[in-house]
Amino acid sequence: MAAGDELKLIGTWASPFVARPRIAFNLKGIQYEFLQEEFGKKSDLLLKSNPVQKKIPVLIHGGKPVCESLIIVEYIDQIWSSSGPSILPTDPYDRAVARFWAAYVDDKLPLQIRPFIREADEAAKAQAIEQIVAALQHLEEAFEKCSKGKSFFAGDSIGFVDIALGSLIGWLRAVEVLAGVKLFDEERIPGLAKWAERFCSSDAALGIMPETAELVEFSKALRDASRAAAPPSN
Amino acid sequence: MRNALPSFSHFLWTSSIPESSHKNRAMAAGDELKLIGNWASSFVARPRIAFNLKGIQYEFLQEEFGKKSDLLLKSNPVHKKIPVLIHGGKPVCESLVIVEYIDQIWSSSGPSILPTDPYDRAVARFWAAYVDDKLTLQFRPFIREADEAAKAQAIEQMVAALQHLEEAFEKCSKGKSFFAGDSIGFVDIALGSLIGWLRAVEVLAGVKLFDEERIPGLAKWAERFCSSDAAMGIIPEPAELVEFSKALRDAFRSAALPSN
Numbered sequence: 001m002a003a004g005d006e007l008k009l010i011g012t013w014a015s016p017f018v019a020r021p022r023i024a025f026n027l028k029g030i031q032y033e034f035l036q037e038e039f040g041k042k043s044d045l046l047l048k049s050n051p052v053q054k055k056i057p058v059l060i061h062g063g064k065p066v067c068e069s070l071i072i073v074e075y076i077d078q079i080w081s082s083s084g085p086s087i088l089p090t091d092p093y094d095r096a097v098a099r100f101w102a103a104y105v106d107d108k109l110p111l112q113i114r115p116f117i118r119e120a121d122e123a124a125k126a127q128a129i130e131q132i133v134a135a136l137q138h139l140e141e142a143f144e145k146c147s148k149g150k151s152f153f154a155g156d157s158i159g160f161v162d163i164a165l166g167s168l169i170g171w172l173r174a175v176e177v178l179a180g181v182k183l184f185d186e187e188r189i190p191g192l193a194k195w196a197e198r199f200c201s202s203d204a205a206l207g208i209m210p211e212t213a214e215l216v217e218f219s220k221a222l223r224d225a226s227r228a229a230a231p232p233s234n
Numbered sequence: 235m236r237n238a239l240p241s242f243s244h245f246l247w248t249s250s251i252p253e254s255s256h257k258n259r260a261m262a263a264g265d266e267l268k269l270i271g272n273w274a275s276s277f278v279a280r281p282r283i284a285f286n287l288k289g290i291q292y293e294f295l296q297e298e299f300g301k302k303s304d305l306l307l308k309s310n311p312v313h314k315k316i317p318v319l320i321h322g323g324k325p326v327c328e329s330l331v332i333v334e335y336i337d338q339i340w341s342s343s344g345p346s347i348l349p350t351d352p353y354d355r356a357v358a359r360f361w362a363a364y365v366d367d368k369l370t371l372q373f374r375p376f377i378r379e380a381d382e383a384a385k386a387q388a389i390e391q392m393v394a395a396l397q398h399l400e401e402a403f404e405k406c407s408k409g410k411s412f413f414a415g416d417s418i419g420f421v422d423i424a425l426g427s428l429i430g431w432l433r434a435v436e437v438l439a440g441v442k443l444f445d446e447e448r449i450p451g452l453a454k455w456a457e458r459f460c461s462s463d464a465a466m467g468i469i470p471e472p473a474e475l476v477e478f479s480k481a482l483r484d485a486f487r488s489a490a491l492p493s494n
Contacts, residue, residue: 052364052398064353071359078352092338093261093324099331104312138312 005062007032010046012039014218016110017069018057019167019208024076026204027158028084032059040225070102073163085157101142101153102164108135113171116178117219118226129179132172133188139165140189147191151198158204166199174215261339265322267292270306272299274478276370277329278317279427279468284336286464287418288344292319300485330362333423345417361402361413362424368395373431376438377479378486389439392432393448399425400449407451411458418464426459426469434475 009025009032011018025032037043042054049058049065059066059075066072077087089095112128112135114120120128146153146161153161169184176183186193200209210218269285269292271278285292297303302314309318309325319326319335326332337347349355372388372395374380406413406421413421436443446453460469470478 061353066353066356066360068360068363071356071363074359075352075356078355092335093321093326095338096326096331096335099334100326100328103328103331 002062006060008035008060009033009057010035010037010043010049010060011057012037014210014215015056016167016171017055019170020069020163021057021059021072021076022208023158023163023167023204024073024087026206026208027087028076028080030076030080030083039221069167070106070160070164073160077160085154086159087154087163088160089154097146098154098160101139101146101161104135104138104142105161105164105168108138109165109168109172113168113175116175117222119223125179129175129181129183132175132183136183136189136192140192143191143195147195152195158199158202162195162199166196166205169196169200170210170212170215173212174219177212177216178219261322261324266320268295268320269293270295270297270303270309270318270320271316272297274470274475275316276427276431277315279430280329280423281317281319281332281336282468283418283423283427283464284333284347286466286468287347288336288340290336290340290343299481329427330366330420330424333420337420345414346419347414347423348420349414357406358414358420361399361406361421364395364398364402365421365424365428368398369425369428369432373435376435377482379483385439389435389441389443392435392443396443396449396452400452403451403455407455412455418459418462422455422459426456426465429456429460430470430472430475433472434479437472437476438479 007030009018009021011022011034013036022034035043035045037046037056045060046056046058047054049060050056050067053067055067057067057069057072059072061075061079066075073087089098109132112131115124115128142161143153147155150156152158153165158166172183175181184193184196199205267290269278269281271282271294273296282294295303295305297306297316305320306316306318307314309320310316310327313327315327317327317329317332319332321335321339326335333347349358369392372392375384375388402421403413407415410416412418413425418426432443435441444453444456459465
């Protein structure tokens with residue numbers, strides 16, 4: 001695959017996982033065709049390109065599919081290594097640290113958003129908030145260590161951990177509204193609170209981060225769909 | 235090689251300076267290496283296999299059953315889990331992150347664990363992530379209190395995942411011995427490290443997982459992997475793990491935690 005081959009990204013406007021390669025492409029200044037999936041329906045192209053997981057995002061580069069959001073971001077960083085900033089650090093140790101924290105984000109946060117986009121009782125929601133708060137506390141310490149006083153986890157420009165966590169800001173803010181709690185609390189996590197503002201107003205995130213109100217609205221549609229599908233709750 | 239090497243003058247200048255001043259320079263292949271883990275963990279097996287492939291020696295610090303060492307808690311305060319690699323005093327955590335790190339630092343030793351081509355690399359990472367997503371959780375009903383329904387469902391999940399991995403093996407290996415081709419690579423390590431426990435589950439559940447009729451490619455690959463030099467001495471005997479699983483179930487029961 002070469003940098004000039006045909007590029008399509010299958011996804012939706014609301015998915016934080018889809019936001020990740022989109023932010024990476026913005027950072028690298030690369031154009032691509034964005035194929036938006038219809039709500040509630042998986043396209044033939046998606047099913048054909050990701051038959052194992054049937055999930056978005058999927059990047060199709062010169063006809064060949066790349067799946068899993070963070071794997072796609074690493075792929076973009078390699079193929080377009082000469083465009084824009086490096087998304088992953090060059091130093092192997094720093095790279096391992098970045099991968100550790102990106103994996104931490106995926107291990108601890110997306111699951112806790114679930115009780116807000118489907119049927120869930122108040123106890124489940126309260127526990128999810130606890131988990132999110134605890135994870136953000138660890139990420140605050142990680143931010144202090146990784147950023148070394150600069151604007152982003154990766155330093156002067158947005159990098160791998162910034163993308164992994166930054167892509168979730170929209171939904172975390174929606175949860176703040178839905179649960180009536182402050183997650184990016186300037187007293188508890190001052191570094192991350194300011195980092196989140198900086199990330200959302202960056203060129204790389206422009207036009208990609210959904211508005212909080214839009215996601216709150218969309219979450220109603222997701223909860224309705226979950227209720228109508230009526231499987232036993234996980 | 236992409237890791238930064240100290241310049242010649244830096245080397246001269248720092249040669250007589252105490253250890254603590256070396257803290258901020260890049261890790262080099264010759265620095266002190268310790269791996270915290272135990273004999274039974276599939277995750278710990280992964281960096282051990284990688285080090286074998288690269289012909290690298292390291293100090294293996296085995297954790298005591300039921301107890302987390304101070305070094306572990308200090309080196310991995312976030313997850314408190316094994317394996318942890320300590321290289322020149324700095325910790326690297328998460329088994330597959332450690333394997334990628336080993337591949338980069340010792341890129342000039344032994345075979346490449348990850349493919350050099352970016353697309354092939356993305357495919358390898360996809361299947362390694364798939365192994366961790368679909369297989370590792372399914373061992374749980376066999377190492378703690380669980381009813382027959384939970385165990386049956388776990389077996390179903392494993393069989394389905396191994397079917398997908400059989401297709402992946404056919405595609406990735408292109409007729410060669412391993413997912414990565416002629417030598418063991420990233421997906422081989424990710425899945426191969428689980429063979430001990432998969433065979434233990436075969437005994438515990440009385441089912442054949444590496445069924446030569448259902449998944450002929452993987453059945454032969456598993457034999458090949460276990461008898462390779464890289465895996466030698468690392469993949470535990472199923473009988474040992476079956477025995478160990480009793481200790482795990484007892485520990486779980488006596489901790490009197492509600493089952494998850």
